Amino acid sequence: MKSKNITNIAIIGGGASGIFASLRCAEIAKENNIKADIRVFESSNKILKKVKISGGGRCNVTHHKNDAKDLCLNYPRGEKEMLSPFMTFKTTDTVKWFRSRGVKLKYEDDGRMFPITDDSKTIINCFIEEAEKYKVKIITKSNIKNISKLEDEKFSLRLNENNEYIANSVLIATGSKTSGYKLAQSLGHTITELAPSLFTFNIDDPIIKNLQGTSFLNSHLTLQINNKKPFYQNGPLLITHWGLSGPALLKLSAWSAREMMNSNYKAKIIVNWLGINSKKDTEDLILVIKKRNSRNNICNAHPKDITKRFWIGLLKKCKIPEDKKWAEISNREIDNIIKNLFNCELSIHGKSRFKDEFVECGGVNLKEINFRTMESKICQGLYFSGEVIDVDGITGGFNFQNAWTTGWIAGTNMVL
Ligand SMILES: Cc1cc2nc3c(=O)[nH]c(=O)nc-3n(C[C@H](O)[C@H](O)[C@H](O)COP(=O)(O)OP(=O)(O)OC[C@H]3O[C@@H](n4cnc5c(N)ncnc54)[C@H](O)[C@@H]3O)c2cc1C
Structure with missing residues (x-):
């Protein structure tokens, strides 16, 4: 299987990062x-199973933001460490990479980028064609059970x-699979505390009861x-x-992922629904x-940025009858x-998945x-990329960008 004149490169994991790294190795x-x-x-x-289902089948490949420092702000874990990798390969490099292979990306108002076909198969087909072109060998149904370092510095x-x-x-690009963490540990690495990120909060409260679908443009949230x-x-x-749920809440879940897990998803969230800067x-x-x-009845006149249904929920929480006239509302009720x-305080009693x-x-x-090479500092010749590392981003294409960036850097350095 091995030859003196051939460099053998093993990539463990055929997900976003492993496949991207393999193409860079070949290049x-x-x-x-x-x-x-x-x-x-x-x-x-x-x-590429996750790529297929990502972004609701559309694959949110990356984000429109392109300044390396700005990009880092979207990573609750890895903010500092990702600066150097993003200086080497950032979102605009991802866009160029795909464009030069015939895949055009477009961006939406919130900055998320998708293939113009709105179909993740476009991304998968592009990778498969590239792998065939470069004769990268993709071997499925191959679970790597263990790795060991040989005396001649090679890996078995x-x-x-x-x-x-x-x-x-060897590149370990095994995503969040336990087997990948075990392989890393067997070669001397430590794994930081694991916790799910990107989830929604379970809350039972009269103010939101039966109001599913109601949204607020600019809420201010305190968790x-x-x-602490x-x-x-x-x-x-x-x-x-x-x-x-919603973008602000998902970001909050990402930043607080470990603390929320350790509190068993019990906490308080204080919501300023309208995002007005002061109580005054x-x-x-x-x-x-x-x-x-x-x-007028209080239920018929409310701030214009909230719906009547939400206003009625708020009145319920304040125990104010809907048909009471505004003139009869007491100062205590106004304060409420x-x-x-x-400053609406709600109790969180659990978490749910955000889509999947x-x-x-x-x-x-x-x-x-x-992080300049993605090589292990503990075991020479061993590299890491993607989600297996203690780096994760908020929603918006940042997790794939981590997979592409770290895969590209590992791929560059594994061969040379
Ligand atoms: C439903 C869903 C939707 C998502 N949508 C988006 C999105 O739109 N945009 C975004 O940026 N992020 C999205 N994400 C997150 C994104 O998919 C991941 O961050 C990204 O796939 C990580 O890439 P990876 O290559 O590190 O890991 P993965 O894509 O998980 O790939 C790891 C691969 O390694 C294989 N493997 C594991 N252990 C072994 C072993 N011992 N031997 C051999 N193979 C092994 C696994 O089977 C897997 O195929 C989504 C995630 C999910 C679950």
């Missing part, structure tokens, strides 16, 4: 006239007792877990059947409505309305990787 080998046997070992029967990869592959360098330092986030918020401004708004509508608009999207927070310890 570098060709450019440098290096004979390389590049093999991708994939445990399941198909490669075991599929089973009779099947071994000897490699000069208080026990008595709060997490803050601003932006769009959505009421769902089971609680709260909220009070002024309510008093103007009161003055202008003194003869302001509190629930500006999910990333793992935690993975190979960042301190053990050289």
Whole structure:
């Protein structure tokens, strides 16, 4: 299987990052006239399974943001470490990479980028064509059970007792699969605490009951877990059947992933629904409505940026009858309305999945990787890329960008 003149490259994991890395390996080998046997070992029967289902089948490939520092701000884990990789390969490089292979990407108002076909198969077909062109060997149903370092610094990869592959360098790109973490540990690495990221909050409260689908453009959120330092986030918020979701809330879940897991998903969220900057401004708004509508029932006159249904829910929470006239509303009731608009405290009692999207927070310890090459600082010739590392992003294409960037850098350095 091995030859003196051939560099054997083993990539464990045929997901986004492993496949991208294999193509970069092949490109570098060709450019440098290096004979390389590049093999991708994939445990399941198909490669790129997550790419296929990603972005609701459209594949949110990357994000329109392109400044390396700005990009880093979207990674709750890896913010500091990803700066150097993004200086080498960032979102605009992803766009160019696909464009030069005939795949055009477009961006939407929120910056997410998709293939213009709105079909993840476009991305998969592009990768498969490239792999065929470069003769990358993709071997499915090949679960790598263990790796060991040989005396001559090469690696022995075991599929089973009779099947071994000897490699000069190895990339672990196993995503969030436990088997990948075990392989890394067997070669001396530590795995940081694992926790799911990108989830929605389960909340039972009269203010949101039966209001699924109601959204708020610019909410301000404060998440208080026990008595620890709060997490803050601003932006769009959505009421769902089971609680709260929407871009601002998903970001909050990503930043607080470990703390939320450790609190068993019990916490308090304080919602400023309208995103008005001060309590005084909220009070002024309510008093103007009161003055202008003194003869109206309270349920018929409300701030224009919230729906009547939500307003009625808020009145319920404040225990104010819907048919009470504005003129009869007491100062205490006014205070209660302001509190629930500006500082609405809700109890979180669990989490739910966001569609089916999910990333793992935690993975190979960042301190053990050289981010200029993606090589292990502990075991020479071993590389890491993608979600197996303790790097994860918020939604918006940032997780795939991590997979492409780290895969590209590992691929470049594994061959040379
Ligand atoms: C439903 C869903 C939708 C998503 N949508 C988006 C999106 O639109 N945009 C975005 O940026 N991110 C999205 N994500 C996140 C994104 O898919 C991942 O961050 C990304 O796939 C990580 O790439 P990876 O190559 O590191 O891991 P993976 O894509 O998970 O690939 C790892 C591969 O390694 C294989 N493997 C594991 N262990 C072994 C072993 N021992 N031997 C051989 N093979 C092994 C696995 O079978 C798998 O195929 C989504 C995630 C989910 C679940």
